[in-house]
Amino acid sequence: MRKSGRSEEEVLRELEEMWNSRIPYERVFSSMCTKPHPIAVKAFLLFIESNLGDFGIFPSVKELEDKVVSISAELLGIKKFCGYMTSGGTEANIQALRALRNVKRGKNFIAPKSRHFSIDKASDILGVEMKIAPLNEEYQVDVSALEEMIDENTFGIVALAGSTELGQIDPLEEISKMASECDIPVHVDAAFGAFVIPFIDELDVNFSLPSISSISGDPHKMGMSVIPSGILLFSEEKYMDAIKVRTPYLTTKHQYSLPGTRPGASAAATYAVFEHLGKEGYRKIVERCMRNTKLIIELMEELGFEPVIEPKMNIVTFEMEDIDRIREELKKRRWLVSKSLNPLGMRLVIMPHVEEENLKLFVEDLKRII
Ligand SMILES: Cc1ncc(COP(=O)(O)O)c(C=O)c1O
Incomplete structure (x- = not known):
């Protein structure tokens, strides 16, 4: 630890820079967590x-x-x-x-x-x-x-x-x-x-x-x-x-x-x-996630990928042999996806932070990579 402290402003600036260096949630399709409700x-x-x-x-x-x-x-x-x-x-x-x-x-x-x-x-x-x-x-x-x-x-x-x-x-x-x-x-x-x-x-x-x-x-x-x-x-x-x-x-x-x-x-x-969302609020959020899950399936099917199972919820996995390379290439373009092991493939979690527009941009990038 330092002998004498730095100013609040300086410390917070450093933290802000660190925070801003992440890939924002909008481009994260690998997480089961999301932006908390305000x-x-x-x-x-x-x-x-x-x-x-x-x-x-x-x-x-x-x-x-x-x-x-x-x-x-x-x-x-x-x-x-x-x-x-x-x-x-x-x-x-x-x-x-x-x-x-x-x-x-x-x-x-x-x-x-x-x-x-x-x-x-x-x-x-x-x-x-x-x-x-x-x-x-x-x-x-x-x-x-x-x-x-x-x-x-x-x-x-x-x-x-x-x-x-x-x-x-x-x-x-x-x-x-x-x-x-x-x-x-x-x-x-x-x-x-x-x-x-x-x-x-x-x-x-x-x-x-x-x-x-x-x-x-x-x-x-x-x-x-x-x-x-x-x-x-x-x-x-x-x-x-x-x-x-x-x-x-x-x-x-x-x-x-x-x-x-x-x-x-x-x-x-x-x-x-x-209390704030109630069942109606959650239902709307889940419905949107499910609509987006259906959309990504349609877009992936156009690229020739089928989901491993018909998704029950807003998680969908596509069998993919060279997932490691694809995942790396996607990361270079600032998209995060995860790898499934059983079976080997690309796993996408379509959380509330995932926007329709970003799914389309993601698939365009994926098309270029494959
Ligand atoms: C089915 C299941 N159980 C348990 C966990 C662990 O949860 P946490 O990371 O909150 O400890 C996860 C996390 O992804 C999960 O998917």
Whole structure:
């Protein structure tokens, strides 16, 4: 650290230059996060000092967290729930599996090949084995294969409602039925899907099924909130209790979250955007994303690329052998796309910041490259 400080103006100028050097979100088709809604930013700034990890000092943030949790549960059609706000999908996945492991005391869990890598982190941190279930032709988990992998040490199953690479949804009804027969709880990772699925009429997903023990969803993805904002819902108190620790020196008696200190500002921001947009506001945003997803498919089909699956949500992936080269060339032209591994291809996430005009410009550049 410097001996004496620089002026505020100088420091902020340096930061502004750094910030301005990024590729703006308008040209980013690789991110599941987006520009937060302006009201979320305002609410975040209003609560910037607050700490949800010691909410006795800031009681209103606990109230806001509870409101965010119950609004999310209602949105997903879940009547009986408890939960808390996480830092995002990674914390939620780790904590959900930690709860299941602590309740069932098993040594392994099963996750689909399409899982997010945060599940691998959970397996490592918890020191438990992760068995990987194969997918069917539609890139959903193969439920019969999954069933065969269950043994006496299995404490949980992970299913996806919006896979990272394809936005695919696992057959939750079938998984729930099988898991109930085997008495194994299921964690549904809906980090992306939770704030998309309720706004697409054709996606009639029931999250309130037997054996679904937890669901995660991220307001900092399609919820238009600030980073970090995640939600973890449990179907029964026993799972929440299984991750409870005592906090003797704080204003609160116990804590459930993985981090200790955590932003109450996220709860304020997420509550603000939920209240401001309402279901109608979110529906309009999702409809626009889906229209743009259809548009990019049409434009890509003109170039000879077919989507791997008919997209369920605003994520679309096209098989592409030389994706690494294409991705590099696109980056030189200031477009960011991601690479999917299963199957190898170009993955585009058509977030609310993606404009129709930019999709057309992007495809023109892509045409030149290929
Ligand atoms: C399905 C899924 N789960 C979990 C995560 C992890 O979320 P986060 O990056 O907010 O920790 C992601 C992130 O892309 C995801 O797509």
